[in-house]
Amino acid sequence: MRTLLPLLALFACSGPQAAPTAPPPAPRPLSSVEAAKIEPTGDVIHAVLTQAPEVPPPVNRDHAARVRVDLEVVEHTEPISDGVDYVFWTFGGDVPGSFIRIRQGDTVEFHLKNHPDNKMPHNIDLHAVTGPGGGAASSFTAPGHESQFSFKALNPGLFVYHCATAPVGMHVANGMYGLILVEPPEGLPEVDREFYVMQGDFYTVGKYREKGLQPFDMQKAIDEEPTYVLFNGSEGALVGDKALQAKTGETVRIYFGVGGPNVTSSFHVIGEIFDRVWPEAGSHVQENVQTTMVPAGGATMVEFTVEVPGTYILVDHSLFRAFNKGAIGMLKVEGPDLKPVYSGKEVDSVYLADKAVPASGQAVAAASGDAATPAQRAKAGEALFQGTCSTCHQADGKGLEGVFPPLAGSDFLMADKKRAIGIVVNGLSGKVTVNGKSYDSVMPPMSQLNDDEVANILTYVRGAWGNPGDPVTPEEVAAVRASTPRPPGAAH
Numbered sequence: 001m002r003t004l005l006p007l008l009a010l011f012a013c014s015g016p017q018a019a020p021t022a023p024p025p026a027p028r029p030l031s032s033v034e035a036a037k038i039e040p041t042g043d044v045i046h047a048v049l050t051q052a053p054e055v056p057p058p059v060n061r062d063h064a065a066r067v068r069v070d071l072e073v074v075e076h077t078e079p080i081s082d083g084v085d086y087v088f089w090t091f092g093g094d095v096p097g098s099f100i101r102i103r104q105g106d107t108v109e110f111h112l113k114n115h116p117d118n119k120m121p122h123n124i125d126l127h128a129v130t131g132p133g134g135g136a137a138s139s140f141t142a143p144g145h146e147s148q149f150s151f152k153a154l155n156p157g158l159f160v161y162h163c164a165t166a167p168v169g170m171h172v173a174n175g176m177y178g179l180i181l182v183e184p185p186e187g188l189p190e191v192d193r194e195f196y197v198m199q200g201d202f203y204t205v206g207k208y209r210e211k212g213l214q215p216f217d218m219q220k221a222i223d224e225e226p227t228y229v230l231f232n233g234s235e236g237a238l239v240g241d242k243a244l245q246a247k248t249g250e251t252v253r254i255y256f257g258v259g260g261p262n263v264t265s266s267f268h269v270i271g272e273i274f275d276r277v278w279p280e281a282g283s284h285v286q287e288n289v290q291t292t293m294v295p296a297g298g299a300t301m302v303e304f305t306v307e308v309p310g311t312y313i314l315v316d317h318s319l320f321r322a323f324n325k326g327a328i329g330m331l332k333v334e335g336p337d338l339k340p341v342y343s344g345k346e347v348d349s350v351y352l353a354d355k356a357v358p359a360s361g362q363a364v365a366a367a368s369g370d371a372a373t374p375a376q377r378a379k380a381g382e383a384l385f386q387g388t389c390s391t392c393h394q395a396d397g398k399g400l401e402g403v404f405p406p407l408a409g410s411d412f413l414m415a416d417k418k419r420a421i422g423i424v425v426n427g428l429s430g431k432v433t434v435n436g437k438s439y440d441s442v443m444p445p446m447s448q449l450n451d452d453e454v455a456n457i458l459t460y461v462r463g464a465w466g467n468p469g470d471p472v473t474p475e476e477v478a479a480v481r482a483s484t485p486r487p488p489g490a491a492h
């Protein structure tokens with residue numbers, strides 16, 4: 001037997017059959033009890049804060065430190081949608097609030113400043129804090145004041161912070177929430193791109209996309225009927241040239257949180273599968289997930305590799321929120337095609353409606369009540385037509401023989417303006433004859449469009465593709481809408 005041993009040893013360490021070396025053991029997680037005993041060392045570090053979708057760089061530190069965070073509350077008016085303004089209350093000037101990134105065991109010295117021009121007192125409740133109110137009571141700050149308190153980050157994870165000043169729901173509804181990432185001592189796995197996205201629900205007195213400055217609607221908030229459900233505080237935050245960017249082959253991590261105040265998110269990226277998800281931003285990884293549920297006041301981390309170039313749409317998969325309340329963002333991936341994985345033919349423009357087109361100045365002018373010229377209306381209407389009507393009537397307005405009547409050169413469309421308005425607002429069914437051909441089908445009412453939008457679309461349609469042109473105004477649409485009452489709740 002003795003002679004065999006050297007032979008076995010030889011086999012074990014040579015040739016392709018050799019067993020792979022075992023990976024280094026995963027570091028043992030640091031418990032909150034152990035973290036509580038850690039003393040910060042070294043110089044005081046000033047935390048790097050970023051505005052969404054940017055994320056501060058990894059902590060990359062082998063010891064716990066004293067970290068100073070300076071966060072200023074700013075109340076100011078910003079666009080919530082194209083031509084719609086809202087008075088946001090913010091942590092750091094933006095919705096969501098500044099991203100804070102620290103290490104488990106760090107002691108955070110928090111300075112909350114309330115800008116002297118502000119009207120309201122505010123405070124902060126960080127879900128990363130162990131202690132009553134998460135810092136709320138110690139951080140109550142009147143306008144023109146600054147509060148300081150400290151806490152030790154005992155648990156690793158991705159945590160929501162928010163204002164907790166009464167009425168709490170209202171402060172949150174106005175945009176007062178953000179994320180704080182507490183890295184485990186060994187840090188997080190390296191990725192190529194990191195993004196910061198937060199969903200929130202908003203309540204305005206006016207309807208969705210009704211122009212002008214829109215005040216907060218307390219009753220809608222109590223009834224949990226949001227006017228807007230948004231990523232990063234506005235409809236335009238993550239679309240067009242503000243879309244998130246990546247290259248094929250890269251690994252993407254999204255730090256995704258829900259500020260609420262009311263609505264949970266069914267977070268999904270159209271055309272991607274999350275390779276890894278940290279559900280509820282806890283410590284355990286779930287793999288190969290399509291849609292992940294994120295509660296109000298909760299967060300998640302998702303990671304995926306982007307293989308195929310194109311535009312990937314971030315949505316709350318409760319889809320009316322995505323297509324009728326604004327919960328849409330984009331990730332644009334550039335790189336060479338990968339035909340074996342995906343063949344091509346993108347249908348983004350139809351699927352995305354007007355959201356694929358960045359907001360145009362003309363659309364704002366047309367809609368904000370200033371006397372818009374027919375040319376401005378037509379321009380704004382073109383984008384809306386492509387998103388709303390072209391699915392059926394086709395991008396060139398020619399329709400589909402026997403199914404969808406043409407709008408290009410349609411005698412029916414031009415014969416009666418009021419009737420045309422009525423068709424868009426209330427829909428159409430039964431037999432119609434267009435250019436001598438008969439159709440017997442159903443067009444659903446386009447109830448999601450407001451008077452302005454209907455006027456813009458019809459001004460475009462009635463002047464495009466060689467149609468003679470005859471502009472439509474919002475007043476004409478309002479008159480038709482008022483003269484054809486619909487059952488309550490059927491349309492706005």
Ligand SMILES: [Cu+2]
Binds near residue numbers: 121123163176
């Ligand atoms: Cu507040």
